[in-house]
Amino acid sequence: MTTHQPPAPQAAQPTWQAAAGASYPGYTSPIPVVRTHLGHALASEWTKIRSVRSTMWTLGVFVLLVVGIGLAAGALVAANASEGDLNGENPLSFGFFGLLLGSMCIITLGVLTTASEYGTGMIRTTMVACPSRGRVLAAKAVVFFAVAFVVTLVSSSFVAFAQVGMLSDARDPSGGEWFKATVGVSLYIALLGLLSLVVGSIIRHSAGAITIMIGLLLAPLVIALFMFSESLQDLREALFEYSIPSQLSVFYATSLTDSGPSGWDPLWIILGVTAAAFAGAFALLQKRDV
Amino acid sequence: MIELEGLTKRYGEKLAVNNLTFAVRPGIVTGFLGPNGAGKSTTMRMILGLDRPTAGDVRIDGKHYDRLKDPLTYIGALLEAKAWHPGRSAYNHLLCLAQSNGIPASRVREVLETVGLSGVARKKTKGFSMGMGQRLGIAAALLGDPRIVMFDEPVNGLDPEGIHWIRTLMKSLAAQGRTVFVSSHLMSEMALTADHLVVIGQGRLLADTSMADFIAQNSRSYIRIRTPQRERLLDVLHGAGITVVETGGGMLEVDGGKPERIGELAAQHQIVLHELSPQQASLEEAFMRLTAESVEYHAHADAPARQWGDDWQKGS
Ligand SMILES: Nc1ncnc2c1ncn2[C@@H]1O[C@H](COP(=O)(O)OP(=O)(O)OP(=O)(O)O)[C@@H](O)[C@H]1O
Ligand SMILES: [Mg+2]
Numbered sequence: 001m002t003t004h005q006p007p008a009p010q011a012a013q014p015t016w017q018a019a020a021g022a023s024y025p026g027y028t029s030p031i032p033v034v035r036t037h038l039g040h041a042l043a044s045e046w047t048k049i050r051s052v053r054s055t056m057w058t059l060g061v062f063v064l065l066v067v068g069i070g071l072a073a074g075a076l077v078a079a080n081a082s083e084g085d086l087n088g089e090n091p092l093s094f095g096f097f098g099l100l101l102g103s104m105c106i107i108t109l110g111v112l113t114t115a116s117e118y119g120t121g122m123i124r125t126t127m128v129a130c131p132s133r134g135r136v137l138a139a140k141a142v143v144f145f146a147v148a149f150v151v152t153l154v155s156s157s158f159v160a161f162a163q164v165g166m167l168s169d170a171r172d173p174s175g176g177e178w179f180k181a182t183v184g185v186s187l188y189i190a191l192l193g194l195l196s197l198v199v200g201s202i203i204r205h206s207a208g209a210i211t212i213m214i215g216l217l218l219a220p221l222v223i224a225l226f227m228f229s230e231s232l233q234d235l236r237e238a239l240f241e242y243s244i245p246s247q248l249s250v251f252y253a254t255s256l257t258d259s260g261p262s263g264w265d266p267l268w269i270i271l272g273v274t275a276a277a278f279a280g281a282f283a284l285l286q287k288r289d290v
Numbered sequence: 291m292i293e294l295e296g297l298t299k300r301y302g303e304k305l306a307v308n309n310l311t312f313a314v315r316p317g318i319v320t321g322f323l324g325p326n327g328a329g330k331s332t333t334m335r336m337i338l339g340l341d342r343p344t345a346g347d348v349r350i351d352g353k354h355y356d357r358l359k360d361p362l363t364y365i366g367a368l369l370e371a372k373a374w375h376p377g378r379s380a381y382n383h384l385l386c387l388a389q390s391n392g393i394p395a396s397r398v399r400e401v402l403e404t405v406g407l408s409g410v411a412r413k414k415t416k417g418f419s420m421g422m423g424q425r426l427g428i429a430a431a432l433l434g435d436p437r438i439v440m441f442d443e444p445v446n447g448l449d450p451e452g453i454h455w456i457r458t459l460m461k462s463l464a465a466q467g468r469t470v471f472v473s474s475h476l477m478s479e480m481a482l483t484a485d486h487l488v489v490i491g492q493g494r495l496l497a498d499t500s501m502a503d504f505i506a507q508n509s510r511s512y513i514r515i516r517t518p519q520r521e522r523l524l525d526v527l528h529g530a531g532i533t534v535v536e537t538g539g540g541m542l543e544v545d546g547g548k549p550e551r552i553g554e555l556a557a558q559h560q561i562v563l564h565e566l567s568p569q570q571a572s573l574e575e576a577f578m579r580l581t582a583e584s585v586e587y588h589a590h591a592d593a594p595a596r597q598w599g600d601d602w603q604k605g606s
């Protein structure tokens with residue numbers, strides 16, 4: 001018997017270096033061998049995201065919030081506005097409230113896309129099937145971003161059309177305003193979801209990551225609201241201006257403040273933050289055990 | 291073929307796997323044994339590239355796991371813990387795995403059939419019993435028709451029919467020339483299935499040997515004798531220079547030696563024997579003997595049972 005006590009480290013066998021698979025005997029499957037690529041990972045992630053109920057729930061509630069609140073806001077304003085009130089108003093801006101609340105659903109779905117796999121143990125199966133960890137994260141990001149963008153675009157466009165129809169007194173929005181209030185906000189919301197997905201991959205815990213993201217969404221505004229001291233005026237302004245709700249409102253050209261980000265700035269800001277977080281998540285994923 | 295070289299894994303203070311070097315060869319079933327916490331599951335996770343080794347190296351047919359372009363056709367693994375989303379159906383779980391490796395969807399139905407889960411393929415795995423979960427894990431392992439299969443405690447929770455099925459399955463997979471690497475705590479089952487054994491204790495390699503050699507080397511084989519004429523037989527054997535041990539219940543045991551010789555001696559002296567049987571220890575005995583020192587988590591069956599409330603009674 002070869003009882004190694006302690007196992008003497010042997011010199012590497014010659015076969016060790018000859019890495020060609022063919023030099024190893026054994027079974028050969030009749031199933032054709034496929035060299036896997038990102039496309040396979042994308043198909044797999046698409047199956048995953050569409051085959052769990054939490055996707056349907058979060059997206060369903062999202063659409064309900066965006067469309068429901070959007071239509072309700074439009075109807076309320078239309079009913080209460082007296083002649084001339086809405087002159088010069090941008091009717092698209094009433095889509096803001098629904099999207100702000102709805103963004104929590106997108107955050108939740110983003111976090112669940114990555115973090116729930118750690119909770120259930122699915123991540124082990126995933127990484128065994130696709131040992132390129134970066135590819136897994138990339139595939140999740142692409143599939144989730146596409147889903148979040150399309151769903152947000154469809155619901156925000158529907159609300160935009162409905163509101164323009166309802167608020168006939170208001171001015172006609174320009175092409176640029178239309179573009180920002182539909183494609184612009186959808187990109188922003190989808191990126192916010194993507195940031196959540198990345199945070200989920202770093203935190204690896206659904207409840208924790210969702211809490212962090214909801215905190216990021218609301219805390220700056222809430223803190224700023226209760227920051228009474230004069231000496232903190234500058235900080236208070238910055239918290240206001242760069243809070244996510246305020247940045248979201250920039251897409252409707254009705255920023256909560258006059259200074260701070262304007263135009264397409266919010267999109268570049270969240271793009272930068274998400275890219276940095278993505279790089280961090282990628283590095284951590286390579287380093288940590290699954 | 292799986293080759294490990296000086297494989298080591300440290301979790302903080304805990305050295306879970308300590309300098310393991312061995313190879314798992316194709317065509318046979320290799321059993322992977324060790325007491326609780328010995329490092330079996332950790333070793334398997336390192337083979338699959340899930341945990342990064344602290345030191346050393348492990349290769350699948352000469353390649354690192356993360357270099358495999360079609361990993362599921364190389365190696366199919368059943369991991370220790372449930373590794374799927376409870377809200378997804380068995381079919382969709384296997385489908386997303388198949389897609390990630392470009393395996394046709396028809397293969398999903400095939401493996402579901404193989405493990406006997408076709409009837410519940412569209413059900414959420416949340417409601418699965420332990421044995422059904424185990425079958426789903428085995429289905430996932432077989433999905434790519436892999437050259438290597440690695441099962442971590444596959445018989446856990448399986449019914450007797452399932453245990454028999456997995457035993458036959460592993461043997462037939464090995465007979466097809468595949469590499470089969472399986473860990474288990476069920477020694478009787480292992481004795482029936484494995485051809486070769488790798489035994490570890492506290493992360494260190496204790497044995498890497500064939501099943502027969504392992505039992506022969508790590509257990510006492512002896513001859514058991516029962517006779518109504520104990521004193522006479524003792525005298526005779528003593529006279530022939532054979533050492534006899536008296537055990538309880540009128541039994542005698544002879545270490546080593548041949549039953550033929552004892553039988554002939556008894557016949558010569560017209561001693562009646564009720565039993566003369568060579569005893570080969572079981573795999574379980576051999577295993578317990580080898581790993582006695584490396585068992586970390588002992589149950590204390592013989593410790594005096596403490597009564598509830600002992601502590602506060604003493605205190606008052
Ligand atoms: N992720 C981890 N972090 C910290 N310690 C770990 C981790 N995984 C395993 N260990 C430790 O490493 C040791 C080996 O554990 P492992 O699960 O590999 O044992 P095992 O041989 O599979 O045991 P069992 O027979 O009970 O399944 C244990 O002491 C365990 O506590
Ligand atoms: Mg284990």
